[in-house]
Amino acid sequence: MEEAKKKSMPVLPWMRSPVDVSLFEDCPLDHLPCLDPRLKVALQNMGISSLFPVQVAVWQETIGPGLFERDLCINSPTGSGKTLSYALPIVQTLSNRAVRCLRALVVLPTRDLALQVNSARCIYCCKNIFGLIADHWIAEMCVQFDSLLFISLPQVKDVFAAIAPAVGLSVGLAVGQSSIADEISELIKRPKLEAGICYDPEDLLQELQSAVDILVATPGRLMDHINATRGFTLEHLCYLVVDETDRLLREAYQAWLPTVLQLTRSDNENRFSDASTFLPSAFGSLKTIRRCGVERGFKDKPNPRLVKMVLSATLTQDPNKLAQLDLHHPLFLTTGETRYKLPERLESYKLICESKLKPLYLVALLQSLGEEKCIVFTSSVESTHRLCTLLNHFGELRIKIKEYSGLQRQSVRSKTLKAFREGKIQVLVSSDAMTRGMDVEGVNNVVNYDKPAYIKTYIHRAGRTARAGQLGRCFTLLHKDEVKRFKKLLQKADNDSCPVHSIPSSLIESLRPVYKSALDKLKETVESEAHRKRTIGFKLSRMGKGRVTGRAKQ
Numbered sequence: 001m002e003e004a005k006k007k008s009m010p011v012l013p014w015m016r017s018p019v020d021v022s023l024f025e026d027c028p029l030d031h032l033p034c035l036d037p038r039l040k041v042a043l044q045n046m047g048i049s050s051l052f053p054v055q056v057a058v059w060q061e062t063i064g065p066g067l068f069e070r071d072l073c074i075n076s077p078t079g080s081g082k083t084l085s086y087a088l089p090i091v092q093t094l095s096n097r098a099v100r101c102l103r104a105l106v107v108l109p110t111r112d113l114a115l116q117v118n119s120a121r122c123i124y125c126c127k128n129i130f131g132l133i134a135d136h137w138i139a140e141m142c143v144q145f146d147s148l149l150f151i152s153l154p155q156v157k158d159v160f161a162a163i164a165p166a167v168g169l170s171v172g173l174a175v176g177q178s179s180i181a182d183e184i185s186e187l188i189k190r191p192k193l194e195a196g197i198c199y200d201p202e203d204l205l206q207e208l209q210s211a212v213d214i215l216v217a218t219p220g221r222l223m224d225h226i227n228a229t230r231g232f233t234l235e236h237l238c239y240l241v242v243d244e245t246d247r248l249l250r251e252a253y254q255a256w257l258p259t260v261l262q263l264t265r266s267d268n269e270n271r272f273s274d275a276s277t278f279l280p281s282a283f284g285s286l287k288t289i290r291r292c293g294v295e296r297g298f299k300d301k302p303n304p305r306l307v308k309m310v311l312s313a314t315l316t317q318d319p320n321k322l323a324q325l326d327l328h329h330p331l332f333l334t335t336g337e338t339r340y341k342l343p344e345r346l347e348s349y350k351l352i353c354e355s356k357l358k359p360l361y362l363v364a365l366l367q368s369l370g371e372e373k374c375i376v377f378t379s380s381v382e383s384t385h386r387l388c389t390l391l392n393h394f395g396e397l398r399i400k401i402k403e404y405s406g407l408q409r410q411s412v413r414s415k416t417l418k419a420f421r422e423g424k425i426q427v428l429v430s431s432d433a434m435t436r437g438m439d440v441e442g443v444n445n446v447v448n449y450d451k452p453a454y455i456k457t458y459i460h461r462a463g464r465t466a467r468a469g470q471l472g473r474c475f476t477l478l479h480k481d482e483v484k485r486f487k488k489l490l491q492k493a494d495n496d497s498c499p500v501h502s503i504p505s506s507l508i509e510s511l512r513p514v515y516k517s518a519l520d521k522l523k524e525t526v527e528s529e530a531h532r533k534r535t536i537g538f539k540l541s542r543m544g545k546g547r548v549t550g551r552a553k554q
């Protein structure tokens, strides 16, 4: 045990003496020191009457005595309220800004392929995609590189949007959900031009202003704006939030982080570094190197340093990865002594069964859960599709089940998610696309149909339930040979209690006939889908050849 503790000891000294968030308690808004009364009303309108422990701890380090003097690294369980923990202090501090400009940037990862496909570029393989191939084919080709990750960025924007207008601040979203032109018109305020007057383009550039104080962005779209949007500047940025940090640091995403850090460094710092070593070529044309000093502050409070707040439920402790963030005198806030922590009111159960009987156990479990909202996780988009098709062939199940995966178009997924939120669908079958950040109210149960390979995966899947202090259950289907390994996996999150959830064998037996017919129907569906794909593929390849021949003729 001691050995294990030693092993999990962080390498970085500042991580070894963290602020323990579990020592904080909920704090009623009335008792929260310095809270702007306008924000108090906005929070109450959101149905919030007190702050959660992580929010109180961060408040203390930002608005309280900590006064944003140190960069914050926050490791706090899923559903513990991390979003508001950074949104509230940022909005309160910016509430007395005099001039509107972009002061806070929140960056979140998204691997939502459908969005990327819209912009005709695949983030997985970084190749251009020509108009010939159907969206789901591209998804299929690229999904093998990584499981998809869907973060509901609008959710984060919604939290800001619920409080920022109360103090006159405006929030924008740059995630590629709308066209770049629409996004630009939301983010940049253009001067009104009078007909018949000839304007100097240089003067017009000077007149472009940010229409937002706070921006929630994905790395890809952020880079698009940095590289190409006239008037978009990080010159005045005071706060950089990196949410889901471990995910964001795992991939370069067009070098967004070094670019942002470079653009937000003051002249003095810039002089000593060689930007050309890592910045994209387009960087050379930018004029957004910030000037030092009071510009970054507001009113009479100069704040010459860019404050960084980085967060995750599974924050990396890897010094090399954290070094990329260039943190200033960082303060580590974490919950309890173990590296990983599950939500307090999460109950974990295991269902032990033979691999070939897994669908039957799942059906029996779903039947017992009745109308309760549930998310079933599989290990791949293909098995998500197959499992969902199979479940829908079970006539016995009187619950609405839908697939939610990266193989679907964005519009289909949005519709499914809306229906799930509204309770029109009870069960979502999903790959790991939904494991991070998704916040759907009333999800009481999560089922790991396929065992998660890593504790981080377990944490993010299970974290779709037991949010905001609510009760939730996570069931994992296991073969008996997997039990020991699974126990070890849970111990990494300090969880020693995972009782068996038993299903009567008579119930399983009674489901066998209907299972057999469901399997036959699944086979038919799979065959007809494969046939359809082959036909489309054949047509597309003919079209492709036609194009090549056509071009050759010209």
Ligand SMILES: Nc1ncnc2c1ncn2[C@@H]1O[C@H](COP(=O)(O)OP(=O)(O)OP(=O)(O)O)[C@@H](O)[C@H]1O
Binding pocket: 047, 048, 049, 050, 051, 052, 055, 076, 077, 078, 079, 080, 081, 082, 083, 084, 312, 313, 436, 437, 438, 439, 463, 467, 468
């Ligand atoms: N002070 C509060 N009082 C009541 N509800 C709250 C409070 N703070 C946050 N919530 C709610 O708790 C839920 C979880 O919050 P949030 O999404 O910020 O968690 P999180 O820690 O970021 O989770 P994840 O790591 O899964 O992204 C949300 O539905 C949010 O509205």
